[in-house]
Amino acid sequence: MSRHLPSICAGLVLLLMWQLAHLSFGLSGLPGPMAAFAALPELISDADALYDIGQSLQRMAAGYLLAAAFGISFGLLMGTSPLAERLLNPLIMMIYPIPKAALMPILMIWLGIGDMSKILVIFLGSSLPIIYHSWQGGRSVSQIVVWSAAAMGMNRAQRLFRIVLPAALPEIFIGLRTGLILALITMVVSEIVARSNGIGNLLFNSMDMALYDRMFAAIIIIAAMGYALDLIFEAIRRRFLRWSDQQDQIQVAVG
Amino acid sequence: MTIRSTRLHKGAILAAALASLVHAMPAQAEDIPTIRVGWTMPGEDSKYWMMKRPEKFEALGKTYNVEWVQFQGTAPMVQAMIAGALDCSTQGALSLANGHLQGGLNSYVVASHLGTAPDSFSPYWAVAEDSEVKTGADLKGKTVGINVLGSGLYGQLYLYLKAAGLDPQKDIKLVETGFPGSEDALRAARVDAAVMNQPFAAKAEAKGGIRKLFTINDVTPNSLQIFEVCRKDFVDENPELAANYVRDLTRGMDMALADRAESIKVASEVTKAPAEVLDGFYMKDGQDFERAPGAAVDFKVLQAMLDLYHDAGMIPAKLDAESFHHAQIAAPLN
Numbered sequence: 327m328s329r330h331l332p333s334i335c336a337g338l339v340l341l342l343m344w345q346l347a348h349l350s351f352g353l354s355g356l357p358g359p360m361a362a363f364a365a366l367p368e369l370i371s372d373a374d375a376l377y378d379i380g381q382s383l384q385r386m387a388a389g390y391l392l393a394a395a396f397g398i399s400f401g402l403l404m405g406t407s408p409l410a411e412r413l414l415n416p417l418i419m420m421i422y423p424i425p426k427a428a429l430m431p432i433l434m435i436w437l438g439i440g441d442m443s444k445i446l447v448i449f450l451g452s453s454l455p456i457i458y459h460s461w462q463g464g465r466s467v468s469q470i471v472v473w474s475a476a477a478m479g480m481n482r483a484q485r486l487f488r489i490v491l492p493a494a495l496p497e498i499f500i501g502l503r504t505g506l507i508l509a510l511i512t513m514v515v516s517e518i519v520a521r522s523n524g525i526g527n528l529l530f531n532s533m534d535m536a537l538y539d540r541m542f543a544a545i546i547i548i549a550a551m552g553y554a555l556d557l558i559f560e561a562i563r564r565r566f567l568r569w570s571d572q573q574d575q576i577q578v579a580v581g
Numbered sequence: 582m583t584i585r586s587t588r589l590h591k592g593a594i595l596a597a598a599l600a601s602l603v604h605a606m607p608a609q610a611e612d613i614p615t616i617r618v619g620w621t622m623p624g625e626d627s628k629y630w631m632m633k634r635p636e637k638f639e640a641l642g643k644t645y646n647v648e649w650v651q652f653q654g655t656a657p658m659v660q661a662m663i664a665g666a667l668d669c670s671t672q673g674a675l676s677l678a679n680g681h682l683q684g685g686l687n688s689y690v691v692a693s694h695l696g697t698a699p700d701s702f703s704p705y706w707a708v709a710e711d712s713e714v715k716t717g718a719d720l721k722g723k724t725v726g727i728n729v730l731g732s733g734l735y736g737q738l739y740l741y742l743k744a745a746g747l748d749p750q751k752d753i754k755l756v757e758t759g760f761p762g763s764e765d766a767l768r769a770a771r772v773d774a775a776v777m778n779q780p781f782a783a784k785a786e787a788k789g790g791i792r793k794l795f796t797i798n799d800v801t802p803n804s805l806q807i808f809e810v811c812r813k814d815f816v817d818e819n820p821e822l823a824a825n826y827v828r829d830l831t832r833g834m835d836m837a838l839a840d841r842a843e844s845i846k847v848a849s850e851v852t853k854a855p856a857e858v859l860d861g862f863y864m865k866d867g868q869d870f871e872r873a874p875g876a877a878v879d880f881k882v883l884q885a886m887l888d889l890y891h892d893a894g895m896i897p898a899k900l901d902a903e904s905f906h907h908a909q910i911a912a913p914l915n
Binding site for chain 2: 535
């Protein structure tokens, strides 16, 4: 219980600030937390809403897993090859600041209005922090250790999988954690322009119909999803990094 | 027979069975063409009836299917139509014109969804109850909200300001608030006049403290707000399919107009807005937009709107509304 106390206190403070903002501003578009929570049971007992959430999560999983596979490979390549680093770093720095959601209309033209364009936006949105942290993780591995491994007869693949990857894992997990939250954000944003299903149905349709309590209930669901995903991620991270001397909690690096 | 050959034999039978199943299942779907249709909310009742009450339509699901894709506004639907990702979609007069002039989108206007008439609801600009703004001339130097910069509603605002002796480009500061944020922008005094549309207008009026400055009906008594458009190449290559779709739009609109209670139920299923909330304004005289019987399109009104946008400098060239009119495939079609 005492472990969760800070989280509970932070949640209560957030709710209090929300209630104060609701009472102070008196805006139609900002209902109180009670009204939003009251709309939750109806939303989560609706089969269509659950289907929408499931569809969004499927697209998010596809985009995120692709980003993880691509980002770690790409980042480690940059971290271990000075030539790749010099070639790809300017490219990454140019792509990083582009708002990925702004690409949605163009991707829609190239890939159509189905799942592909949305998965690609999620992939683009979440891959860059994974690349960056994998790159930094790869760079941080001591060259002396790598040379020693080579002197002991390890080939390139063995050095990558037995020396570089394990040593870079703590940094890679920071990128994966940041990427996970960005995947959740881009998942929602990817459904603004066009959608057949997804959590955008809950959020943007409620906004279009001035159902603000329902809209904020959908936001609560998204926040809860983010929290749950982060807890799952942290459990996986601990399992993989039991050996690490890192602290129990890692910091989210927002890039 | 060896174990290996038995397994191969069973595997071959299983593969053949699966292949025949896979082959048989889509055979039915392949026989029925699918129209890719973009839609938005609220107020497309004929489409909502087709989505939620497909059994009421003779052709839908039998001679053709519809793949429904929801969009946030009409502008991205124009892009999707230009890209060939949609066959038909909802558009407004301005998005139709811009799609044609800037994107080279050739299309037919095949049915209407919502319009305004002298006794119907029409979008309006509101000011605070105690505002010093009483006439158009009082807007000089003020901040005026609009749903989106480049919105079709700017045409009526432009004419209103001109009639009041103002220069629409220089004498006001136009800011984008969106319909959902319009009321709050007005109440928080971030804008001096805010544009109101349903369902936000009904909510704001119920709360009080605002008054109408002018409605778009004051400027143009009749207008087409949203209507159905199909790509020209799609209609020309599939005239029977397009005609079936327009026939169902006609039928959908007639069913919607004939049974308000059921239409509210249908709209509630689509929008998830409680029926009792919709009941306050939906398809209510003076509280909601005009729906034309049979989803008929008034091309004279469309022409007037295209002329207005040209006069206001919102489109670079004059357009002939009849160029968007297919001689046979246009609602009402029975």
